[in-house]
Amino acid sequence: MVKTITSDRTGNYCLQDHEQMCFVHIPKTAGTTMSAILESQFDHDRICPTPYWRELKVMSRESLLQYQLLRGHFPYSVSELIPKSPVFITMFRDPIERVISAYEFMKTCVIMHPRARKVQEKAQTLSLKDYVRDPDVNGVVNSQTMMIAGREIQDLKVPATDPVWLDIAKENLRGFAWVGITERFWESVGVLSYQFGWPPPDEIQRLMVGSKKLRRENLDPDVIDAIAECNQLDLEMYDYAQSLFAQQYEAMIADLQAKYGSVMAQQASGHDSAHEQEGLSAGAKVVGTESQQLDGVVVRSLLEQHYEACFATAHAHTTASTRLTFTFDKAIPGNGWHRLEGLERDEPFRWTGPRNVSTLDLKLDGTDDLACEFRILNSTTSEVLQSLSVQANGTPLNLAPLHRDSYGAMFRCKIPKSLAKTEKPFTRLSFHVDQTVALNISQPGNEDKRQVGVAMSLVQVFPVDSQPDVEMIKSPIDSEPWFEAIAFLKQHLQPDQLLFAPNAFRLPFPDYIPYVEGNPIDLTINYVDKTLRHHPYDWVVIHKGMNDVYVGWLLLQVLLRRLKPVLANSVFVIFAKDSPLPHLGYRSTNVRPAFAGYIKYMIQRVNQSERLRSFKQAVKGIYTKSGDARISSTEETTNEEKG
Template sequence: MRNFPAQYTLNDEDVLYFSHIPKTAGMTFRTIVEDQFDDREICPATLNAQVAKIPKDELKNYRLFRGHLGFINIPDLLPGKRVVNVTILREPIARVISHYDYIRRMPGDPHYEAVKDMTLAEFAQKLTAGKVGKNIQTYHVAKAMRFKLDDLTPEETLTLAKESLDSFAFVGLVERFQDSLFLLSYILGWKPILNSRKENAAKKKKSFDEIPAETLEIIKANSLLDLELFHYAQEIFEMRFNEMVQQLIAQFGNSSDQAENISSDRLKELLELHYEQRYRDRAVTPSPTLLYDFGQALRGVGWQRRECPPSGPPAYRWTGPGTLSTLDLPQIAVPQEDCLLEFRVIATQATAPDILESLSVSVNRHPVKLYPMHSDRGVKLIQAAVAPELLKSERPFTEIKFEVDRVTSLNAVNPLDPDTRLVGVALNYVQVFPQSAEKQYSAATQLFEDQAWQEAIDFLKQHVQPQETVVAPLAFRVMLNNPVLDYEAFLDGKPAEWVVLHKGVAAQISTILMKLLGRGLSPVFANEVFVVYSNHRGISTTSYVSKHVRPVYIDRVKKNVEHRLKTIYRQYAGKKR
């Protein structure tokens, strides 16, 4: 780090390489670094054998390599690219103990059979890395500068490792993990990263007091190179961290800021200002529309790791572990008309209903009213109107904030799901576009590729008169020029000549049917998804016992009767006991 710029912006010819040394918080750090890259820019391989199977022509397309790749010569595979090295180091004795415990609790680990019956003292002297023995941090850092180390003595390897550290863009410390994330954010101009994840972490860590003194001495004796390298890394870290704090105070601070006792909260505030300046320096041209899918690099906070469905894109993220999540998206060229913010919530069947109901959104810190466009099969499409003045911001980006009242684990919602992360809702895309271009950009248009949806809209276009009001899923708005109201407006008493009943709105359907009857609307069209009602006398009605209307009434009555009979039986049976 001594020989790397204090601030640096990655360019297209740079490849970031995170050398993941075992038990140095690498799994957590890996997901954090992955956030900063598009999914397509990340090499999918994290092990030596996996990289070896990827054609060289494909490897050159990736801008992030991460994992246990110490036996692959990354620079040699990427001619013409600059490899920018980052890593995390850990106090060596604690790292050896953690690695030993990890292997013994993981039967799937390749070293499990060899280690399961070892004592800690034995482990400290075995599974070594060539001439440097148990000093694998020294080994991996040295290899970043010179791939072949066989002809070097242990002392020469240590010297090389120190030189290598000096050329690294970033070296963090497990013992200063949050400060390390702050320093990484500063160097590369990223949004201040907060440590909210714990991937692959032990539930309970041993303290040195639990380990015999003679065992600790054996570990120390076999980790002398790593101990010296770690102390060297500490010196570099302290130097670069202090320089960062002083520079931030000088550029963005005030007279009350003192470098020697600055709090993490204040440091985050200064880093946020620094990030805004670095973002502004990118000079991104405002666009009349924007589309963000979660396969893209994340500029924001309060999100869980990116997930990609087995069936392929689109990628998605859960909000969490807190209740606030933000996205910093490129600025919008402020239009003369309202824009629409549109996003899709997925996995609603795995989301606690009250959490989904509590979702609120703001644009540049201004709350916006949400309108559900359509909800079906675990997916909910939502829009909000955004006035032009809300898109104006002194900051160099458009901030969209999502907030829920609480978070919970997927396991709490479904005990069969082992996922214990705290989450709110899951999203897979967000976009903003002018309201006049809704038909061109809205994902709601995709719904009408389905035959049943297309049949319903064709019927309406044939029969609905100009200015007549239609009650329907708001997605119909993108295909009709008429006023379209949602079911809530209809239930609140708003008049309408047409009602398009989606059979999937189970929570409201009984109440809607009663309102239809009271207002004299009769079925005039039906298919497997919709029943269309109208009060027009010139249109022939559809029988209530026809194939597609009957289930809405007869079958629903039948289910209600069955439910009531079962309730009465339980009450009666309970009294008999």
């Protein structure tokens, strides 16, 4: 017996412990994109791993208890298998367009199931008209109606064209918590976010998009008629789904207007046209009610306010934190993130994109200054990584790299308590890059067309004066030389002085280390030169274990500016300008190695230059000797011509 579900939900709804969300993914209705949206709102371990009906049918009810989300190509009758109350959602598409898309997809997709391979052979050999009329082809005759009615076509004793299925499907659909329409995708996702209090849609890249070699407008009328003839129930079911969606959308608009009408009126009277593309339908008009038309920007603004209210309700009993660790296998409280990856190597991550901004909304305690660290595993280009910047509630943060390789990095920034204190129920961290790049362009051979920026795996927040829960980079933080250098600087630094030091010193001394335009990720000679020329530093800290070229160039700049060593240990040398502190000798135990390494490096360079010069002279001699006769002959010929 199929469970009958009723729903009367008008926003601000959270799944209860006794409920499970079930997304009936009707093929070729933008369901892959919708699945990615849904998965981002659940912890990974609360999502049923299989989307396949044949695998779901053999799973025990006990094993399904742990999951909050089930999604896949299964019919409504999945409710007979799951142990909790199902909360159903689905997407409908114009039946003619859906069949055309399914036919194109079947021609080229990779098929594993033997029965499906036979259908693929027919798609590759038959015309579309003959394909839809072939009795052995599944998935083209009233498929949407059958899935919502709760039946698989191959198991039917009653034909899929019998109107009885339409009545059953309509009755079932009335109990769905959400019904989306592919042709109104953005509005549909807006209603979904409204219903469940999720972040409103920003920009989502459509996944598994077909090639569209066949277009409806280019097909002969008899082909369209053949598809319609086989899908009379689906055509009527599609109209019914559209009417349900229209009711849901208008109910949403009415509720948002009632709750946030004054703010809506202010924004509707004049918003920045530069943000037109941020709306639900990318600048197109969205009809709310007969008396009021709202464009996408205004609707999204209303949904944002609704989301803030839902966030506050959902986290009402959650204490604001000064310490948290966020990994990307968790539900995403924000926007601008692609699907979860990296589980196979136990380091889950998500790419930012498709837009240039990605956000995380975190409930932080604003009583103390906080440090934020995050890990970037990869980036599309080094330029994209170089352009990365971070904001807290719209205010730029000073970004200090802890580590950098070719395409990845670890960063740290400080969130002043004044920024964490906000009227909103969360602190919004925004990660910005100058551009996103398609993976198939940045990685030749990769067929992934998603527009991405950087791949992030970890974000952690903790009080400035404490240690993080996850040590992303240990040196020099956990060393006696580090603590000695920090204590010395804290004792002697004056409020109006400037400090040049490795990036790890930015956290304890954020007010003493100015930032040069460009957020230096690579500690290059050009950066050192540019920094020291622009700022009259009073103190310079050198890490002796860094690259000899960098250390040597920095030592040269220190000497030219007449800074003297005042502290040296096994790791650091600290130089000061015009300081009353006693100066250390350049030959002292811990100062000399800094210069010795550079001198050794320069001697090697000189020796290499001498060898290279000798080699060039030898080669030049060989060419000169072999060319003497030609040169003499040429000179004689030239003289004769002149004579």
